[in-house]
Amino acid sequence: MSVIQIKDKRFKTFIPEEKILQEVARVAGEINRDLKDCNPLFLSVLNGSFMFTADLMKHLEIPCEISFVKLASYEGTSSSGKVKELVGLNESIEGRTVVIVEDIVDTGLTMQRLLETLRARNPKDIRIATLLVKPDKLKVDLDIHYVAMNIPNDFIVGYGLDYDGLGRNYRDIYTVIE
Numbered sequence: 001m002s003v004i005q006i007k008d009k010r011f012k013t014f015i016p017e018e019k020i021l022q023e024v025a026r027v028a029g030e031i032n033r034d035l036k037d038c039n040p041l042f043l044s045v046l047n048g049s050f051m052f053t054a055d056l057m058k059h060l061e062i063p064c065e066i067s068f069v070k071l072a073s074y075e076g077t078s079s080s081g082k083v084k085e086l087v088g089l090n091e092s093i094e095g096r097t098v099v100i101v102e103d104i105v106d107t108g109l110t111m112q113r114l115l116e117t118l119r120a121r122n123p124k125d126i127r128i129a130t131l132l133v134k135p136d137k138l139k140v141d142l143d144i145h146y147v148a149m150n151i152p153n154d155f156i157v158g159y160g161l162d163y164d165g166l167g168r169n170y171r172d173i174y175t176v177i178e
């Protein structure tokens, strides 16, 4: 186990890269099976999902497209629930199968707002693929189709996830030491 310091907080190894990659490959397998005839459009929600997106895409063997969007709402270690405008979606999603690729679903408010925004553009189907879910923090009823891992409520960093902009570069996931 290794311990890292980011600003005022210490974090310890929680999910090693090997385990993350194994679960990402499993999710990719499910998507390959379910969406092979849909030419899905993956919408990767930046910044947090960049590593997950890259590793997921490497395992996809179906015709598909990808676009990167941004919808930032998070500061410090608790979710504000405030959602900014969706930026970066320049193509039409009308009639398309869309797969949202997200780093983590915490309260689910960000995802709920994103779904509302996307539904207004008349896609055929919207699916959610997320690296992580904190099931005990979910405040809204969401149909999450693809989940790599469920985790407890603690704040985590690494593998794309940050604490105040830092820590995204770590290949393992770390959890805060209280």
Ligand code: IMP
Pocket (backbone or CB within 6 Å): 048, 074, 079, 081, 102, 103, 104, 105, 106, 107, 108, 109, 110, 111, 154, 155, 156, 157, 161, 162, 163
């Ligand atoms: P939600 O709206 O509460 O579901 O928050 C979702 C967003 O909060 C995610 O996309 C992350 O950017 C951020 N977030 C939630 N939990 C964590 C965490 O433990 N570490 C880092 N970011 C987090």
